Structure formats: C-alpha cells, structure tokens
Amino acid sequence: MTILSLKNENNGYSVYAYCLMDNHVHLVIDERQDSVSRIMKSINISYAGYFNRKYSRVGHLFQDRFKSEPVEDDRYLLAVIRYIHQNPVKAGIVKHAKNYKWSSYCEYLGENDEQGKIIDRKYILEMFHSDEEKAVKLFAEFMGKQDKNQFLDIEEEEINHSEALKIIHDILKEYQLTPENLKDYNDIMIRNKIVCEIRERTKLSQRKMAKVLNMDKSAINRIVR
Template sequence: MPRRGREKSQSGIYHIILRGMNRQTIFEEEEDAIKFLQTLKESKDKSGYKLYAYCLMSNHIHLLLKEEEEELGIIMRRIGASYVYWYNGKYGRCGHLFQDRYKSETVEDDRYLLTVLRYIHQNPLKAGLVKDLKDYKWSSYSEYIKRSEIIDTDFILKLFAKDNNKAIQSFKAFHEISSNETCMDIEENKKITDEEAIKIIKIGCKVSHCIDIQEMEKEEKNRCLKLLKENGLSTRQIARLTGVSRHIVVKA
C-alpha cells in the first residue's frame, strides 16, 4: 500500500518528530546534543525557516518550525543528513540513524500553536527527567526566559503580551499548567527493568552470565548487541549489564 502524502500546512507551521531507528539512542553524550543544535542553527541559516521550539530526548526529537524559503522535506533532509554524517563519523558506524520517515502534523491556529509549544517543552517533565522545566538543558524553554540562541521568540511572546517582560511571565505561567491536551507523539515501549533485561540477555545471547558477551568473537558479539537493542534494551543498559563499552554497543 503506497504511503499517504503529507498534509500541507496552510500556515507553514509544523510539529515534527525525528526518531532513532529501532528506538536507537540519538544522543549518547552532551557533545552529540550540542552538535545537533549547531546543525539546527546552520540549517536554519541556509533554509531560512523559523524555529519556535525544540526538545531533544534520548531517542527522539521534537521540533516546531515554520517553513519559509524552503519546503519542509528539504529542511528535514538537510538537518538529518548533516547530523548523521557527523554522528557516523564520530562513532565509526554507517547507515541510517533516524527512522526513514519523520512524523509531522500541521499547526493552523495560535491556540494549537501554544498547545504544541507547551507539549514539547513539558516532555522532560512528564518523562521524570527534571522537576522544573528551566533545569532541562536540551529544550528551547530557557531561550524564552533568558536569551535566544536559535529560537525565534518574538512571534510566540507577542501572543502572550506586547510588553516583553509581561509576555515572559505569562509564558512561564502558561507552562506551569498541567494540560491533558494531546499532540502527536511517539509510541514508547514500557521501560525494561534490569531483571527483565538480564533474562533477555541470557536467553537471547545464550550465555550463563551477561558479562560472557565480552568474550565473544566480534561478529557474534555484534549480532547479540543488535538483538538486545531490537528487544528494547537501551544502550546504557546493555553497556552497564554486559560490561561492553557504549561505543561498541552503538557501533554494533
């Protein structure tokens, strides 16, 4: 069955999700997240789009942007190709990093624009990563409160108030509201406990102890590591339970 064409936004604004292949971790280290933000800025300068929000999670990314000079498909190819080229070079890997087709939804009015904005910024809070939005380093929330680096804040803040200080206070108050409104998101598997992960490792890799994987031949080791990722274990969890370095897990 052919894929359905993407809905075209009349406003030019889209909520986008980029997801790691097979739920793969996209950001292993802080350097990776920093590089992706640099990629966003560089592609923004070339493509001329407006960026209203971002949030980098371990295995997926939320973006809220408005296409202007280039269409969305070109923008996303530019972002993806640049980051994947760098990431593959760093970790000595090849092939795809992102799921081949990014998800997108149109944003056609100011009310839903603000709903999506809050939804994106509240991702780390709902995931239990922080207790206060300002403490999460990898979202655009702080760019609205402090100083903008790559976000076009003026348009959003003017929806709250004409005076900038009042707008920022209203922006903060708006984000303190716990909303039940739903936006496009990814379907996440239930987090696998270490006890469950150990069983998967022993059965799937046919070993008596998790650390036995360290002694395997390279080809067999890579097969096992790939199998564990496909079964929902995180890169950090695999490395911690088997003693195999995260770099080797990612490369496999």
C-alpha cells in the first residue's frame, strides 16, 4: 500500500479504487500524464524489489502481464468500483465490504486512515452529492446494491460520437464559440447553460464531455449534476 501511495504522488496519476486479493489486485487508475503500461511497470518493479528483498529471493514475481480495460463512461466507472469493492464479499472472505481492510472502500467512508490517503475520492463522491457527508452515505448505499443495472441517474444511451460532435459544434456556433475557448468564456452562467445543453442533447458521459470540451472533469461534474 505504501508503494501504491508513493507512486500515486510521484507519477501524476489518480487511483479511484483498489482491492488487494490473495493472488491478484484490482486497480482503477486515471492515467493523466502517463500510460497505464508505464504506471503498472513502475508499480510492479517497485513491489517485486520490495518482496524479493524481504524474502531473500530473486527473479520475477508476477506470473502474467496485467490486464486492462478503458473506462469511458461514468456509469461504468461506478460499476467497476462497486465490483472491485464487492470482490472480497463474493469470495466469501467477509460479509460486508467495509470489513475488508485491503480495499479502498473504507477510505471512501473516511475510516481507513492507517493506510494513508491513496485514492482520489473527491471526484467520485461529487458524482453523488456536493456535500461530502451526504455523498458518502449515497456512495455506501450504491456500493451495497447487487443489481448491476443500478447506476445512479445515468440511464440514457449516448448517441454516436460523430453525431455528438456535430451537435456540440452547432450549439457552440450559436454563441460564436469553439471547444477550445468555451472553458475560458467570461459569462459563467452562459457557459454552464451551454454545457448543460450539450449534456442533455448528446447524453455524453462527463468524462467524454471533459475531453471534447477541453475542460476539467470535476468542473463538468459541478455544472451538470
């Protein structure tokens, strides 16, 4: 856990969730400045070195290359985090995710200070509520649901990417704006109105909107929630 925390601070990426199991580990990472491959290589080398020194061994530690899958949708992101946190429960190790020490679940609840701050919990909690206490409660309720189709209020299907870009272009054209200068538009109320209209008409995830509009994901979240 120390290695993960230090790498997180030094390598410019965010960890949204983790769960250490007996023979594998789950991580949800926002790569930001680096690639997933480089991030995992750095973590694996550091941990293998620590493990080999501790147990006086040499050679490779991990059997296979890590497996990764991109998460482009907020609904899917929350589903993955829930799946990760429920792993120890499904494996029969504990009856409730909060009873498992080696996951990020309790850190989201603010109950796991002994392992330090590893995850970027603010971005995820703000999907539930702007008030942290209420957000934590809603987060815990969501994490406890077994129905895979329960994903907050993000139920609409996105239109295809090219059509979404055309809609965005048409909306911005009305205000003589482009994706490059929208985030710096001096009329915040108009800017927020535009962002909400884009969200309503395209049904794009907040992550995709942030990428297309060149805006920070947390800013998009504050506007459209």
